[in-house]
Every structure is written in structure tokens, then in C-alpha cells.
Amino acid sequence: MSANSRLTIAAHALAWIGLYQRQGHEVATSEQVAASANTNPVVVRRLLGELRRAGLVESRRGAGAGWSLARELGSITLLDVYEAVEPGPLFAMHRTTPDQGCVVGHGIQPAMRGIYQDIEETLRHELARVTLEKVLRDVLAAPRQPL
Amino acid sequence: MSANSRLTIAAHALAWIGLYQRQGHEVATSEQVAASANTNPVVVRRLLGELRRAGLVESRRGAGAGWSLARELGSITLLDVYEAVEPGPLFAMHRTTPDQGCVVGHGIQPAMRGIYQDIEETLRHELARVTLEKVLRDVLAAPRQPL
């Protein structure tokens, strides 16, 4: 499917910022998040920008600038993040219109549209069950490095 | 997500072949299916080849060659087709290893892996609920062209 890591990186960023704020800090910088995710600050700023448009985070400019959560981790779900950073549908229709003179060509798109809608609805429901609070909890539950 | 149409075209091909066989024909050619789906015969052959590897269809070569179902439409589910034509996972991890010295960087991948596994399991369950028999039924139920 040529999956992408946008949802993963966005969740990583939110978890990082949430934990950082619980440690008493006001804002986190894209550079800090990028260092943790081992990627480029611009990639982080782009994704956080989409999360800001969705009302999940806020940004401050100027000196001492950075990012902060606009909502509690417990009130943000993976569905919120998914909708913020993943534009299109899960499955695509034909790139060109099927032969409308053929019975199958005529009926296939309405049929698949209905089926895909049900499936995506279920996916959204599953994503909505996972809060970023749970993500951070799972992150912190990972076994420590053995020495 | 840059969704693709592989599942859609594969389902289209199976429905077309199934209906064609119910009309008394032995085999269907990639050219016929491609005409209905309004794409190139090679694209159809490539997808049908993957379905053949999964044991869903059979192909005959030589004169009077073509494709036929290896199973009844009622015993093929969208999950079978999905697994045959969609290689990767739905969501990807980071392209590079996150900073293992950071608590979040260290725990994020195990955490997301578990969450993604649950979600994909639900998706597979939903796909398994839809048989190609139902797809064809929905296709034939599409409203006829009004004149």
C-alpha cells in the first residue's frame, strides 16, 4: 500500500510535547521533537502545522517560541490525528470511468463505494478508541534497555 | 494516503469473470476485463496473476485461453483479495530509528506497533465479512440508466 509514516510521526510529536509539558516546560521546539523522531525539523513543523489547523496544538512565534498542546492528551484520539494528516480515502476507485455500457462497469463504483464507506467507518471507530493518553502510557510502558 | 485502485480493479475483475461464467462461458480474457474496467490488459493480467498466486483464479494458455474462477464467488472475501494484491501494512513506522536515548523515541515503536496491529486486525475482520458474491449482488442492484 506504500504506507506512510505521517500518523506515526504526528503521534510521536504529540506524545513528546505532552510528556515535556508534564515535566514543567511551556513549549517544545520542532528541533527537539525532530531529534527524538530522528528526522528533520521542517518535517515536524509541517505535520504540527496540520495539527494546529485541526486545533490540536498551538504555536508561539518570536523568541522562546515553540509548540504546546491545545487539548489534553486524553481528549485527543488517533482519529483526530488521522483526519488532520491523512487527506484521502483508504481505497481509490478506478482512475478512469469504467465502461458504462457493461453491467459490471456500470454498477461497480456504487457497489464499492458503499462497501468502502462501511469499512472506513469501522476504521475511524477503531482510531477513535485510542487516545494519545493511551499512546503515551504505552510508550512509557516499553521495557527499559537491559544493561 | 495516496490510495490505490488495486483492490477495486481486482474486485471488478473477479465480479466480471464470475458473471461471465454464470452466463455459460468457460473463460474470460484480460482484454474483455480491461475493456469493462477501462484500463490496459496488462494491468489486468498483472493483478489476476497475483490472484492466481493466491489460488483465487486459474489461467489457461494457448488458443481459447483466458481466466476462470478457482473458487465460487461466495467463498472469496475482500480479505482474500486484499491480501493478494496489497503487500504492506496500513501505517508505516519511522523511516529511521528514533532516538533510543529519549524515552519517547525508545517506546514509540513498540507502542504504535501494538496499536496498529489491533486496528489492522479489525480492518481484516471487516474485509472478511464481504464476499465477492455480495459485491456482484450490489453491482447488479445498481439503478439502470434512466432514458
Place this chain on the structure above:
DNA sequence: CCTGTCGTAACGATTATGGTTACGACGGCC
């Protein structure tokens, strides 16, 4: 005014998809 960070444009590398052409392999049929 200086400095650190955001915001965003621009570009390139990489990858997946899908369309196309080409051609050998195969197997019924005359």
C-alpha cells in the same frame, strides 16, 4: 537591534502506481 524559532517555498531523491509497448511461451485448431 539581536537572536531563536516559526512558516513556508523550493528542490531533489526515492518509491509506488498504472499505462504502454514488446516479445517469447504456450496450446488448440486447421
Place this chain on the structure above:
DNA sequence: GGCCGTCGTAACCATAATCGTTACGACAGG
């Protein structure tokens, strides 16, 4: 045995998305 239609598959290209990177203006606090 040769012909012909179809599969099987390689090769190539166009397109698009993602991700990394560089660059630079905008902004605000000290």
C-alpha cells in the same frame, strides 16, 4: 507442422506522494 490468439513478463515512462534538505522572511521577546 504451422498459425493464431492469449498469457506471462520484462522494460520503460509519466505521474504523484512522501520525505529530506536548504533557504529565507516573519515574528517577538530580551
